[in-house]
Amino acid sequence: MSDIQLPERLEGVEPVRSIRTFASLTYQYTPGRAASRFLKEVERKRLVGQRCPVCKKVYVPPRGSCPTDGVATEEEVELGHTGTIVSFCVVNVPFMANLMEIPYVGALIQLDGSDIPIMHLIQEVPYDEVHMGMRVEAVWVPDGEISHTLESIKYFRPNGEPDAPYDSYKENA
Amino acid sequence: MADQDVLRAPNVVEYPFSRTTGPVIGAFFTALREGFIVGIVARDGTVIVPPVEYDPHTSESLTELVEVGDTGEVRSWAWVGEPLDGQPLGRPFAYALIKLDGADTPMVHAVDTGGDPSKISTGMRVRAKWLPAKPAGASEEEQTDPKGAVRTYREGHILDIECFVPGGQA
Ligand SMILES: [Zn+2]
Numbered sequence: 001m002s003d004i005q006l007p008e009r010l011e012g013v014e015p016v017r018s019i020r021t022f023a024s025l026t027y028q029y030t031p032g033r034a035a036s037r038f039l040k041e042v043e044r045k046r047l048v049g050q051r052c053p054v055c056k057k058v059y060v061p062p063r064g065s066c067p068t069d070g071v072a073t074e075e076e077v078e079l080g081h082t083g084t085i086v087s088f089c090v091v092n093v094p095f096m097a098n099l100m101e102i103p104y105v106g107a108l109i110q111l112d113g114s115d116i117p118i119m120h121l122i123q124e125v126p127y128d129e130v131h132m133g134m135r136v137e138a139v140w141v142p143d144g145e146i147s148h149t150l151e152s153i154k155y156f157r158p159n160g161e162p163d164a165p166y167d168s169y170k171e172n173a
Numbered sequence: 174m175a176d177q178d179v180l181r182a183p184n185v186v187e188y189p190f191s192r193t194t195g196p197v198i199g200a201f202f203t204a205l206r207e208g209f210i211v212g213i214v215a216r217d218g219t220v221i222v223p224p225v226e227y228d229p230h231t232s233e234s235l236t237e238l239v240e241v242g243d244t245g246e247v248r249s250w251a252w253v254g255e256p257l258d259g260q261p262l263g264r265p266f267a268y269a270l271i272k273l274d275g276a277d278t279p280m281v282h283a284v285d286t287g288g289d290p291s292k293i294s295t296g297m298r299v300r301a302k303w304l305p306a307k308p309a310g311a312s313e314e315e316q317t318d319p320k321g322a323v324r325t326y327r328e329g330h331i332l333d334i335e336c337f338v339p340g341g342q343a
Contacts, residue, residue, distance in 0.1 A: 004196045007211060007240045009204070016202035016329035021190045024259075029184035036180040148180060 034064030034073070039148035045140060047079040049114050057115040061150075080112035081138040083156070084164040086172040087117070090127050105130045109156055110169050117172050120150070124157035132173060135161035197226045200238050202329035208303055210334075212241045212276050219277035242274030243301035243334075244341030249279075252290045261336055264288045271299060271337055283336040292339065300341030301334045303327065 031039060034050060038061040041048040049060035050073035057066065058077050065072050088107035091100070105127050108117035122130055123139070137159035146152040166173070194202055197213060201223045204211040213224030214237040221229070228235055250269035256262055261283040267290070270279035284299055286292035307326035327333035 003234075003236050004200065005237045006200060007204075007238055009207060009209065009240065010200060010211070010238070013203060013207060015196075016194060016199050016206060018191045018193045019202060019330055021192050023188040023190060025186040027184040027186065028181055030179055030181045033179055036178060039180055040178075 031061075032064060034062040036148075037076075038062055039150075042150065042152050043146060043148040045143070045146055045152075047081065047111060047138075049077050049079050049111075051075040051077050058113060059116055060111060060114045060118060077113060079114050081140075082159055082161075083109040083111040083114075083117075083136055084169050085122070085130065085132055085134040085136060086110050086169045087132065088122065088130050090130075103127045107136075107156070108172065109136060110172055115171070118150070120153060121155040122157070123155040131163075133163035133166065133169065135159050135164060195226065197224050197235070197238070200224065202331075204240070205331065205333040206307075206327045206329040208306060208327060208333075210241050210243055210273060210301070211238045212273075212278075213238050220275060221278045222273055222276040222280050239275075241276045243303075245271045245273035245276070245279075245299060245337075247284065247293065247295055247297045247299055248272050249295060250284065250293055252293075254290075261332055265290065266336065267293045269293070269299070269337070282331075282334060285336040285338050297339060298341045299337040299339055302336055302338050304333050304335055 038048055047060065049058040050062035050064070051058045052066035052069055052071065052073050053075065054069040054071055055066060058079070059066070059073060060079060062073055085107045086109070088105050090103050090105055092103045094102050105122040106119060107122045107130065109120055110117040122136065135158065136156040138153045139155055139157055140146060141152055141154050201211055210222065211224060212220040212222035213235045215221055215235060216228045216231050216233060220239060220241060222241055224235070224238060226235060227233065248270040250267040252265065252267050253260065254265050256265065262285055265288045267284040267286065268281060269284045271282055272279040284293055304324055304327045307328065311326060324330070324332055
């Protein structure tokens with residue numbers, strides 16, 4: 001770098017060392033038919049999964065088919081607004097556009113009546129008390145703000161029930 | 174199930190990249206921020222703008238940066254009838270290869286003819302239209318938005334030259 005010869009007007013001037021090259025990609029996302037139905041039920045404050053006719057597993061959010069059996073999942077099953085933490089992560093790293101105060105906990109929650117967990121936020125409990133098997137309940141946004149997005153659930157919080165037995169969620173642990 | 178039952182939503186993915194410029198391109202951007210343009214002298218004595226770090230024929234390191242003019246001549250151009258987001262101008266303009274006075278190679282930039290494609294031609298004279306210098310004490314926020322879509326002051330970016338416009342004496 002030292003052997004670069006600058007024109008006079010650049011001598012002693014604070015050099016530019018980097019430039020911002022912001023990139024933005026605008027997509028139109030469609031969740032497909034099965035997940036659209038799920039999201040429309042969310043708008044009605046209901047959580048509805050779909051059951052596989054072969055293995056009987058209930059998927060949420062449903063994708064319209066069972067990946068194990070390769071068949072359509074047409075039977076709809078209404079799920080509880082409570083569930084069990086099957087895995088969790090304490091987030092200590094702030095990142096851009098992140099509005100959460102750290103540390104906070106993201107968890108995989110197996111809703112009652114379903115066989116696969118959804119990912120959501122855990123609040124109203126110290127992060128170091130969150131554990132596998134903890135029973136939690138959904139806290140919804142005010143009724144007027146509910147729309148077809150899982151953000152209609154603000155977060156999950158402990159509901160005070162005793163821990164779920166390991167066997168009830170071990171397939172997802 | 175009819176397709177109108179299927180939801181759609183915009184999904185925007187954004188990357189706040191910045192990239193380091195190195196001493197040669199860095200000097201080019203520094204000069205833009207200061208309101209002028211530099212090129213680099215190649216082994217054969219030609220002046221390359223924007224400057225490159227290595228000689229295009231011998232691959233040797235190049236080190237001699239020199240100031241060139243901010244006026245020049247259109248060598249070739251392509252009309253952009255429907256500008257897209259992120260392009261330099263919001264109305265129809267030309268991307269042009271502009272050989273600046275004092276340079277031997279042409280540089281790509283936008284030429285604004287007021288939206289009129291009949292007002293650009295190969296060989297025409299153009300001059301740089303600069304953004305104002307950043308006043309002392311102006312905050313980063315005042316300087317530009319994070320996406321770089323709105324630029325207020327020169328900051329060391331190719332769009333410190335808003336565009337080129339017809340004019341400029343040889
Ligand atoms: Zn199945």
